[in-house]
Amino acid sequence: MAFTREQIAERAAREIPSGCVVNLGIGLPTLVASYLRDDQEVWLHSENGLLGTGPFPYEGEEDPQIINAGKQTVTILPGGSCFDSALSFSMIRGGHIDVAFLGAMQVSMTGDLANWSIPGGKTMGIGGAMDLSSGCRQVIALTTHQSKKGEPKLVSECTFPLTAKGVVSRVITDLAVLDVAQDGFRLVELGPKVTQAELEAATGAPILAPKV
Amino acid sequence: MNVGRHANKVKDSVAAALEGVADGATIAVGGFGLCGNPEALIRGVVECGAKNLHIVSNNAGNMGKGLAQWLKAGIVGRVTCSYVGNNEDLQRMMKSGEVAVTLVPQGTLVERLRAAGAGIAGFYTPTGVGTVVAEGKEVKEFHGKEYLLEEALPVDFALLRARRADSFGNLRFWRTAQNYMPIMATAAETAIAEVEELVPLGGIDPDDVHLPGIFVHRMAVVAEHEDPFEYKTSRKRD
Numbered sequence: 001m002a003f004t005r006e007q008i009a010e011r012a013a014r015e016i017p018s019g020c021v022v023n024l025g026i027g028l029p030t031l032v033a034s035y036l037r038d039d040q041e042v043w044l045h046s047e048n049g050l051l052g053t054g055p056f057p058y059e060g061e062e063d064p065q066i067i068n069a070g071k072q073t074v075t076i077l078p079g080g081s082c083f084d085s086a087l088s089f090s091m092i093r094g095g096h097i098d099v100a101f102l103g104a105m106q107v108s109m110t111g112d113l114a115n116w117s118i119p120g121g122k123t124m125g126i127g128g129a130m131d132l133s134s135g136c137r138q139v140i141a142l143t144t145h146q147s148k149k150g151e152p153k154l155v156s157e158c159t160f161p162l163t164a165k166g167v168v169s170r171v172i173t174d175l176a177v178l179d180v181a182q183d184g185f186r187l188v189e190l191g192p193k194v195t196q197a198e199l200e201a202a203t204g205a206p207i208l209a210p211k212v
Numbered sequence: 213m214n215v216g217r218h219a220n221k222v223k224d225s226v227a228a229a230l231e232g233v234a235d236g237a238t239i240a241v242g243g244f245g246l247c248g249n250p251e252a253l254i255r256g257v258v259e260c261g262a263k264n265l266h267i268v269s270n271n272a273g274n275m276g277k278g279l280a281q282w283l284k285a286g287i288v289g290r291v292t293c294s295y296v297g298n299n300e301d302l303q304r305m306m307k308s309g310e311v312a313v314t315l316v317p318q319g320t321l322v323e324r325l326r327a328a329g330a331g332i333a334g335f336y337t338p339t340g341v342g343t344v345v346a347e348g349k350e351v352k353e354f355h356g357k358e359y360l361l362e363e364a365l366p367v368d369f370a371l372l373r374a375r376r377a378d379s380f381g382n383l384r385f386w387r388t389a390q391n392y393m394p395i396m397a398t399a400a401e402t403a404i405a406e407v408e409e410l411v412p413l414g415g416i417d418p419d420d421v422h423l424p425g426i427f428v429h430r431m432a433v434v435a436e437h438e439d440p441f442e443y444k445t446s447r448k449r450d
Contacts, residue, residue, distance in 0.1 A: 046388070047318065047319075048244040048247070048388050048391055049244075049388050049390055049391050050387075050388050055447060056445045056446050056447045057446055057447070058446060058447060058448070058449055059446040059447070059448060059449070060446075061446070062441065062444050062445075062446055063387065064246070064247060064439045064440060064441045064442075064444075065247055065248055065386050065387045065388060065389040065439070066387045066388055067244070067245070067247045067388050067442070067443075070443065071244070071245040071246070071247065071442040071443050072442075072443045072445040073441065073443070073444055073445050073446065074445070076387070082385075082387050082388055082390055083390065084322075084390050084391065084392070084393070084394050084395055084422075085244075085270075085318070085319075085322040085391050085392045085395060086322045086323060086325075086326045086395045089318065089319030089322055089323065092319060093319055093337065093338065093339060112342075122303065123296060123303075123306070123315070124295065124296055124297050124298075125293065125294060125295035125296040125297060125315055126294055126295065126315050126316070126317045126318070126345070127294050127295040127317075127318050128294075128317070128318040128319065129317075130317040130319075130320075130339045130340050130343065130345065131317050131318060131319035131320070131339045134338045134339050134340075134341065135319070135338065135339065161343065161344055162342055162343045162344075163343065164339075164341075164342065164343065165341065165342035165343075
């Protein structure tokens with residue numbers, strides 16, 4: 001037992017204070033949108049040039065020119081706005097986005113993030129990942145705790161090409177919620193029925209005891 | 213009488229609007245994925261016979277559509293883009309070395325274009341510090357934080373698509389199809405737009421102009437656009 005993908009997304013949604021602008025990366029982070037409460041007053045930013053991203057359109061109402069950064073058709077909420085890519089990345093690099101939830105291939109205990117390229121693997125490209133991770137006020141990584149090969153993704157030092165250095169503050173995985181603490185990952189919350197020993201065995205860096 | 217760059221912008225055909233696009237040209241093409249691509253101009257470039265082109269674009273097409281048509285036609289020598297993704301044509305040609313690909317962070321790509329259009333030679337950005345993107349570039353510290361020097365990216369041509377235009381080239385875009393369009397126009401020696409609707413001067417309120425006509429040099433009216441979905445996602449009614 002552990003957190004499911006949906007539970008990771010639900011747990012992530014609870015991290016967001018009300019009245020924030022949030023960017024959701026492609027993949028697992030996209031699921032967070034489904035768990036935002038109406039009273040949370042969260043504005044979703046899509047880096048292709050949309051603030052106030054809404055849910056998927058009803059069948060038959062899709063517009064190929066209204067998309068999110070994952071190129072999926074979406075809707076625009078009342079109060080939303082469209083703009084060019086330069087202004088969109090001013091929002092990102094200029095520190096106007098409060099929280100970014102990003103996927104990860106590796107996160108180091110010092111907050112380094114690797115999420116765009118695996119050596120020897122298919123090169124997908126950089127997209128907005130480097131700008132988002134170095135520009136947003138808070139970066140939270142959402143990921144499975146281990147790779148499909150069973151290798152730890154939370155490590156002392158990243159071995160994959162970096163996306164940005166020292167930017168991740170918190171990691172939410174299927175096994176636990178952990179904070180980046182420089183000399184290890186500090187446990188915040190264990191997933192359902194996950195033991196400390198299981199967590200330690202699945203992590204490539206020291207696990208520090210929760211703050212009391 | 214000499215004629216300036218801002219007369220007679222509306223051309224009779226896509227081919228006429230693309231006059232002068234030649235071998236080795238650097239061409240910025242607006243669009244994000246397949247969203248908002250100037251499909252008629254993209255096809256027109258294949259037909260005009262120019263080769264060894266340098267594409268500047270976020271994606272360079274996907275699913276055989278958009279700029280993937282240039283890749284399939286073998287008329288591309290170089291691509292400067294931010295994301296390759298599942299673009300099979302580009303993945304294949306990147307691997308074989310047929311096409312040289314430079315990956316640029318998305319925000320840096322658009323800012324390099326913006327700088328070119330604004331007469332700025334370069335800028336310092338935090339994006340890419342400590343990564344492969346910083347290799348060979350100057351890194352400088354400002355107020356205790358590191359930034360790297362990125363240079364402006366001027367282009368010969370920009371290909372755009374707009375929802376509405378007047379005869380001076382004032383443009384309006386639709387929703388997220390705006391993306392790179394106005395910035396690429398500013399970076400181009402010659403900016404060419406395919407427009408869905410042409411209205412008389414005054415038909416666009418001055419406060420509603422997205423891109424002033426000074427940045428647009430040629431237009432072709434293309435009323436019916438191919439408008440492909442990349443990922444058509446929807447929800448059912450309750």
